[in-house]
Amino acid sequence: MTSMKKQVKILMIDDDEDDYFLVQTLLQDLRGQEYIVDWAPTYNKALAIIAQKEHELYLVDYRLGAHTGIDVLEYFKSIDYRAPVIMLTGKGDYLIDQAAASAGAADYLVKGEFTGLTLERAIRYAINEWHHLQKIEESQRKYFGIFERSHDIIILADCDYRIIDVNPSALKRLQYTKEELLEMDLPQLFYLPNEGQLFVEHMCEGDNNLNQKAYSFTTSHQQKLDVLLNASLLDEKNHVYLLVAEDVTDKNRKDQERRQQDKFAVTGRIARIIAHEVRNPLTNILLAVSQFRQDPPPDEDEADAYLGIVERNCERINQLITELLQTTRLPELDMQAHPINNLLQNALEQAADRLQLAGIKVETSFLPHNAVVEADKDKILIAFLNLIINAIEAMEGQNGLLRIEMDETSKYINIHIIDNGCGISEEGRARLFDPFFTSKKKGNGLGLTSTQTIILSHKGNIFVESEVGTGSTFTIILPKLY
Template sequence: MADSIRILLIDDDEDDFVITRDIIMDITGRNYHLDWTSSFDEALSLIREKKHDVYLVDFFLGAHDGLELITQAVAEGATAPFILLTGQTDRETDEKAMRAGALDYLVKGTFNPYDLERSIRYSIEHAKSLAEIQSLNAQLEQRVEERTQELAEAIQKLENTNRILYEAQQEIEKALQKEKELNELKSRFVTTASHEFRTPLSTVLSSASIIARYKTTEEDQKRLKHVDRIKSAVQNLTVILNDFLSISRIEEGKVYNIPSTFNLVSFANEVVDEMQALVKDGQKIVYRHEGSEMVELDKQLLKNILINLLSNASKYSAEGKTIHLSTHVTPETSIITVQDEGIGIPAQDQTHLFTPFFRAQNATNIQGTGLGLNIVKRYVEVMDGTLDFKSELNQGTTFTITFPQTV
């Protein structure tokens, strides 16, 4: 403790100031300087200046009391210790003083120089300890806040790392799944190719051998029959090869959407005329259109889509059946529908309809690679369209394609 200690006595009775001054002068070994004020407001003003080391506060201060003064001063940030001077010596006064912020209290008229010196010394040391504790608490809170922030940042980094690892794991799983699908695709390709190529090649080989036996004019009819068989087999081989080539180009990302503006009705009629010559005997393609005739779509991709759907409609329908092609153009969309009267698709097979090389249970005896609808779906997606279908067993199937309209 410093050799010179400044004390402020706050008491509205000058006689108490004189008594307190005399008691302080009797304290040996210490240098005390006593100031005095009798005003509540002046006392608060002096406390705010923080020039004193300790405050002696009388319980009664005219219209106010010492507890009120201590409470207000502490609330304003006063850190020097307060000692309450009271004429009452009871537990209630003690507790009120402590709650207000006083560090000690003395009963007026009973304390001597030793009691006052001990109380001043104790209060100053106690105040210093409290200040140190508050400082340590503040430092601790700061460190806790800093550690909390560091922990939050560490957690954020960990979460980011976990997210990156999760995304990497997802990518790896996707790559593995794609590799698995590719291996399955290759396996199905080998199986399908060996089967689908064998049949037309056998037809070509056998028909070519038989043709060699027909040498007379009378046998021209038989010879032409086998020539037609060879042409049909070669045509089937071309379709199969085109399907495989289309899948390869799609997988390599070499299929692009290159739209152009054209008359959809004229275009559809050309496709119908071309396909009418290739459908089964007695089958007829009926075309109907509604709305505007001009569209902006990829003409080649659309032709491939229509040829594939119309070919399927003919393939899976009996002779003499009707195939319906309709187009409907609105300001928002271009809608194309292909409807047949064929064998339909079993309900349990419909979820796998667009899977490469998939063949429905009722189509295994009909020639095909199982690639056509997958190619159609991929072409439609490249053109930013959607493909839907409805099918009922032995009643037929309807495919509906919707493209956004930009013309």
């Protein structure tokens, strides 16, 4: 069964009819491909046919009376039409050949010097190259469409740590200019530069475990961005890699908020159970003590001593239950507008004696303008003061440095209370806000639980980062009023 030959339509633009018949004859004598050659004998007729965009290839004589083949190529550009063009020139027109190539011609042939085979090869190569370029351009359009419009951070980088290109989303989320990013080394984008250096080393070693791996970037304002990072080889010759980073900061924050809210609900249920189970026996004990005092036992001094112990411990248990309930119930708030800088300065003034006695140095980096939050002043000061006192106690006996820093987004104020104290273990961080959990000998484990409750009641959140032996950073996020 004979397969049908694919027809290739060619337009020859030449004012010499003999040349047209010669080309038509040469192509008709070839086997394996069917060429249909149309003829445009004048420049104006050629333009009319070109405008129909019906041919796969164009053979264009350079000399067309008052016009040239370069004029034809310029017409292609004027109607935004691209197709493979082979220029036909005379002997010795090498400067014309260069001009034709610069104007967009795919190839050139010298009249009188080509055979049917060389003509067919030139046509086939020009069409194949054209299709190849079309595919490349289509891939580039798709790639740059994704690159430009993607909501993810996209970075091109090489194994010399250089950032080669970034997409608009990277500029927006990282808050750098393109010029700033292109002057940076890739590890500088990482919250922990050493982690960034290891990432590049593993990437360039062909590590396949770098897809969807969690890292943290840092913005130009030193804000932390949690990302899921993918790396793939884009250009093997130049060792260029495509990095796609999905910003999961908000997702992680919401997940943590949900976990904290779940924990908060569980704690509330436990507190209510404890209150129900313990308060009734406590009431009976207090009533018994009252009755016992009205009818003293024979040894009055000894009985009074025991009764005093029972009574004091009952009151202490009752007090703990009351405090526990307070930490798990969102308090009623007297919300008013307060400048955040003033609130933090007030908290530091209340802790001034403790700071001075412990010999702790304080550094502050407040917002340049006094942004305002809506808060219950007394309660938010308790939260700030709890964190400051915890930091002081973590640094006792050391060359303590307490730093309070702030930054902001369009909607939130971030307050960082940073100490260089003993730090908190991973186990301790996991249970830090749990009621009654404490590492202090005399602590009751309710201070941070109460602090978290106050912050949550202000529609904010609190996070901790810590390393044993290095120190801790508590970050409070509060909604900004203006």
